Amino acid sequence: MNHVTVVICNYNYAQYLATAIESALAQDYPATHVLVIDDGSTDGSRAIIEKFGTRVSSLLKDNGGQVSAYNQAIEILDTEYVIFLDSDDVLYPGAVSEVMRFFAAGDCAKVQFRLDVMDGTGAPTGAYVPHNEPPADCRKLLLGGWLYPSPPASGNAYSVSALRRIFPVPEADINRYGADFYAIYGVALVGRVAAVGQSLGGYRVHNAGGATVAFANSEQLNRAPEAVNQRWAILRNIARARLQVELSPTFHDFALEKARFCSGVYRATLIERWRWMMRDSSHYLHTIVANPFWSLKKKLGTLVLSSMCLVPYSPLSDFVVRYIANPLARRRVAGR
Structure with a gap:
């Protein structure tokens, strides 16, 4: 044994x-x-x-x-x-x-x-x-x-x-x-x-x-x-x-990009949210669109949710960020 x-x-x-x-x-x-x-x-x-x-x-x-x-x-x-x-x-x-x-x-x-x-x-x-x-x-x-x-x-x-x-x-x-x-x-x-x-x-x-x-x-x-x-x-x-293995100089990880996403748009002003999405979101979006572990349904759902951070209503934007970043937020919604 x-x-x-x-x-x-x-x-x-x-x-x-x-x-x-x-x-x-x-x-x-x-x-x-x-x-x-x-x-x-x-x-x-x-x-x-x-x-x-x-x-x-x-x-x-x-x-x-x-x-x-x-x-x-x-x-x-x-x-x-x-x-x-x-x-x-x-x-x-x-x-x-x-x-x-x-x-x-x-x-x-x-x-x-x-x-x-x-x-x-x-x-x-x-x-x-x-x-x-x-x-x-x-x-x-x-x-x-x-x-x-x-x-x-x-x-x-x-x-x-x-x-x-x-x-x-x-x-x-x-x-x-x-x-x-x-x-x-x-x-x-x-x-x-x-x-x-x-x-x-x-x-x-x-x-x-x-x-x-x-x-x-x-x-x-x-x-x-x-x-x-x-x-x-x-x-x-x-x-x-x-x-004797050569790894890629860069890596892709949604968990990490999600942290950057949160830092950029959570509790930010509308202008700051739009600015981050327009200038800094390329790696975040890549880890969604090109993600080899996700289904098409999950990719589309995450993209739609992410786009809701651009709405003028800050409470909705912040809720969406919490929903994407924290699985426990999803449990709260499902339990209502």
Whole structure:
């Protein structure tokens, strides 16, 4: 039987950490190991880890960021497979068993699965991520610069040997975070990506709700483009040096362009909205029209909604932006 480690990377999430650890320990796959890496927490997280005793392994390190935690974990892992579980998320009891069924059925570098979106209290919102399945050949599209649909960090299981062809990655400056970017897209250059068509865990959104454009817990909208552009450049260098693979100088990702769209038109004046759409929307529109993962219906619907940002009525424009950017806003409308 192949062994799996659930690695829980934590920094100052004491209020959620025990729940994450318990969900990893509750897995019904017998060869599941749990490793908790604490990245210099100051909020009592380490006392929580100690309470689990020998049921978990732990690595207590100085604060260095998520990338440093991934680098160290991948270096010391002694199992064939790994799931990186964020310390504010959870796995359902059968998650590892289902993932290992997919690994056993074929030669995969990664198995991804849906995550149900939870609010800050852990209550389900009715939404899930991602909404699209990855293509049969993620590598081919990635070589052309298209970032394939993937869940956040906690919704991915990896072959450790595949990860070691990508990691370690640089840890400095803005690259302290976003380790899952290199894992998610790097391993697709190494091997096949398989997808489980059901939710196997929960993704906690701390400010869950449809009244905001935010749908993430990390970088602010205005910092996301800079960070992801730098990560793509670093991944290109890694692919060239370690895999002898040449990635496109530029990449296409609707999630990133959506952040730019929100920054440009949300709560903006009519003149500012028109100016952004006329001058700066080309990449945003390209990731809709040329998107290889979307149906024609979805493309047309997104284009029509986007055009409604040009109406003179600001509340309608802002509602449309929230509807496009935040899946929870759509749930609110559907529930009325």
